[in-house]
Amino acid sequence: MATITFIAPVVFGVESVTARELRKLGYEDISVKDGKVEFVGNEEAICRSNIWLRSAERVLIKLGEFHADTYDELFERTKALPWEEWIPENGQFPVKGYSLKSQLHSVPDCQSIIKKAIVERLKISYKKNWFEEDGPLYRVQFSLMKDEATLMIDTSGVGLHKRGYREKSNIAPLKETLAAALVLLTKWKSDKPFLDPFCGSGTIPIEAALIGTNTAPGLRRRFVSEKWPQIPKKMWNSARTEARSLIKNEKLEIRGSDIDKDAVALSEENSRRAQVSEHIIFEQADVKDIEPFGDYGCIVCNPPYGERMGEEHEVEEIYRKMGKAFKRFDTWSKYILTPHKNFEYFFGEKADKNRKLYNGMIKCYYYQYFSR
Template sequence: MSQKVTLIATAAMGLEAIVGKEVKALGYENLQVENGRVSFEADVSAIPRANLWLRTADRVKLQVGRFKATSFDQLFEQTKALPWEDFIAEEGEFPVIGKSVKSKLYSVPDCQSIVKKAIVERLKVKHGVTSWLKETGALHRVEVAIHKDEALLTLDTSGSGLHKRGYRVGQGEAPLKETLAAALVQITNWHPDHPFVDPFCGSGTIAIEAALIGQNIAPGFNREFASEDWHFIPQQAWEDAFQEAEEAANYDQPLNIVGSDIDPELIDIAKKNAMEAGLGDLISWKQMQISDFNPKQDNGYVVSNPPYGERMGDREEVEQMYRDLGTIMRDHPSWSVYVLTSHEGFEKLYGKPATKRRKLFNGFIKTDYYQYFGKHVR
């Protein structure tokens, strides 16, 4: 069935426009970019494609309904009026989670149980079930999100968050989410023909995401999604999406990507993660301190999420790293440098104001993405 659905790609704060660009690149036009999400209308075949391809979105949710609700009666009746049977099969399992912000219906457990009860009543009538619903089938996680008295009811098509690419076998102390790492690469105008270095690579996430982008490998290629077992999405749609991803990958694209870090254990983890991602020897890993970094080519890109020096004991060491990076890069004006940090004195330590700054959140930490554009050498 080629029914139209409304999908919502959720996004971390500051990444909405990037997610919107990705949705457009998949060929979906009518989209609405709001705080924390990008909504768009599409055929059900967009569910497999969006899950497979969106590098910077957190999840893909299917919108079942949106309405005003200031009383439990309203919430019950309007939930019950929605076509749940189109999406949840008779034996489908459907736990309900919820949240409520600035709304009259503020008790989340009550909202969850009312939504659950309304869906049960609807499905029993539509599926012709007189006793209880078994819920032994495919998982459909329902979310009721109430904001300023408007209820949004969705089904989570992704399962685990989209940042879980399936390649992380190990991580450092403060790992960068894969979705944010991909965004850091996409904000640059790096092209896979140019050198790419992350000199504070930790467990390798930025370099790995750059390699996936460089070879146009779908980020979801190595994992499973909750909606793969949903009855209303034809199996063919999944097969076609995976086939499209396989054909779009450019495994012959040569890459010059280097990840380095002072910690040998992290370099070891990064190597294992890259192997798990199927990138084997595509990325060079080096144990090295920043003061030994010495670019040999022109027109390269440094993209990094170095330590922030938030712990008192680390601060001086981290500030020296920033100074060292600035000193080294002064001798390489053709290189572009992109650094994510919460340290407000970064530009002063680096020795130069950024060409551009962008506010982003790394988890709950407020950071700036400092961007220095290189003078391209022909």
């Protein structure tokens, strides 16, 4: 099998989580950078990483990396890469990407140059002048950062946050990948109780159930590289068989609550789609009324932001109610994601640890309170 360098783009702040996931999958040659994790594997890694990674946004093949501050340089260095090793004669290869702090700042121009360079390379390889592009999809992605170009091919297709269970969601839902990262950043063990008192569409409890049962998040969805001739169908079947064999059938004690009864109904529907409903109890409740169920559990939540509620003082009042209610959970660990810089003041307690994360474009803080 070939040795392939991969890039797993991630939300800023969770790089170490994704790196830990990759090590658990058996990949050791790992490099952590801002917003991405690089690792080395083979064709089988395309299947396993797409099926198993919980916190990564997608899995990309890294074709090359080089300096480019002129269009000529971008063209020639792109053309020199072995595109024919991946893109077949009938392959579709649209190009998309971004440019930051680079001389080549026009993204449309870069797209055009890269596309033309790939075509010229394939003309030589396949000895033809025209490509129908009616076969499998090999989406080319590029990044230009401070004149350093990275060229990649996407193996995932639809982003990895699309597990397949959340056809509907409420306003401003948390991405499944970030929800999984929030759980993975805690010290929660599957034999302990787990609670999200602001469950919304149920994403955090559902991701906790998938983690607790060791269910691969991509087990029940499809990926664009499944149609690639380089990856035999039996390789995908083998990866899915492995994932099914590793599911734990133990009973979990996970609960989610929300003041909105429609959110509770939506959470229940999503948990059924994710096939984890037997592990989660959802109920309608105000955060001020929540009570512990067992000792040494874990609360993970993403309470309303000011942008959602309209008035910041309403959100701050929720934080005050949380502080009073959470005092009843003295043996529990609590993890709260919010963009509010003064959360600790309204909550009434300084966090043991604080971590910066991004929920989309919103800079947030992950306040962590460890059990006493």
